[in-house]
Amino acid sequence: MDVREAVMTRRSVRGFLDTPVSRHTLEQVLEVACRAPSGGNLQPWRLYALTGNALDQLKDSTAARLAAGSPPDEPEYTIYPPELTAPYRDRRFHCGEQLYSAIGVPREDKQGRRRQFARNFQLFGAPVGLFCYIDRQMGAAQWADLGMYLQNVMLLLTAEGLASCPQEAWSLHHRTVAEIVKPPQELMLFCGMAIGYEDPAHPANNLHTERAPLAEVATFQGWDD
Numbered sequence: 001m002d003v004r005e006a007v008m009t010r011r012s013v014r015g016f017l018d019t020p021v022s023r024h025t026l027e028q029v030l031e032v033a034c035r036a037p038s039g040g041n042l043q044p045w046r047l048y049a050l051t052g053n054a055l056d057q058l059k060d061s062t063a064a065r066l067a068a069g070s071p072p073d074e075p076e077y078t079i080y081p082p083e084l085t086a087p088y089r090d091r092r093f094h095c096g097e098q099l100y101s102a103i104g105v106p107r108e109d110k111q112g113r114r115r116q117f118a119r120n121f122q123l124f125g126a127p128v129g130l131f132c133y134i135d136r137q138m139g140a141a142q143w144a145d146l147g148m149y150l151q152n153v154m155l156l157l158t159a160e161g162l163a164s165c166p167q168e169a170w171s172l173h174h175r176t177v178a179e180i181v182k183p184p185q186e187l188m189l190f191c192g193m194a195i196g197y198e199d200p201a202h203p204a205n206n207l208h209t210e211r212a213p214l215a216e217v218a219t220f221q222g223w224d225d
């Protein structure tokens, strides 16, 4: 598979088979992904991969918290700006609408939406959860480096026939994740990632998210001089 095909076929998958993922494959992917560039070559990513009992424990603890109606942990970073403006607000809204329409949950079905959101914490049935941390001393530039690393991971997984869904939702339960992975104090959880083989029959996977036209996001200068 070439890079273009990997980029074009990667998408966020929210329904997985329980087929295990080999440790060897995952190690190879995470290692090759380390070729991602980073300012000053800081390589500010720190990963924890869970499967089997470790992942079951995490799912059970989070499910117990949700069932008890416990509030999310106090956030360590803000996922979206509180006053998101257009066009970002509209894109976010549209993205949610597309997902809920794919799984047949109408707009007014708040329970259905909550249920879909809670599926994040079962990793949508994926057999592997990858948790990506960053040192608290890092700033915006290093957070961008994390994105490059994680995109490498997702493209390499695609090339291996594996699917993924990055999940900021896990930052809402960073303490529960920390109870299992026991990261050092200086690390902060950025996101989780569900990894496994796609369940092609799952309705949540009938989703092809759109992108803004190039003219909205890129400007070209100097070509027509």
Ligand SMILES: Cc1cc2nc3c(=O)[nH]c(=O)nc-3n(C[C@H](O)[C@H](O)[C@H](O)COP(=O)(O)O)c2cc1C
Residues within 6 Å of the ligand: 010, 011, 012, 013, 014, 095, 120, 165, 166, 167, 168, 169, 170, 191, 209
């Ligand atoms: C950093 C990051 C965090 C995300 N967090 C979540 C999440 O918590 N739950 C979820 O269902 N999707 C999550 N997504 C997936 C986005 O909704 C998805 O990337 C976007 O809608 C574009 O769709 P695509 O990935 O299928 O192309 C996240 C994506 C990124 C890059």
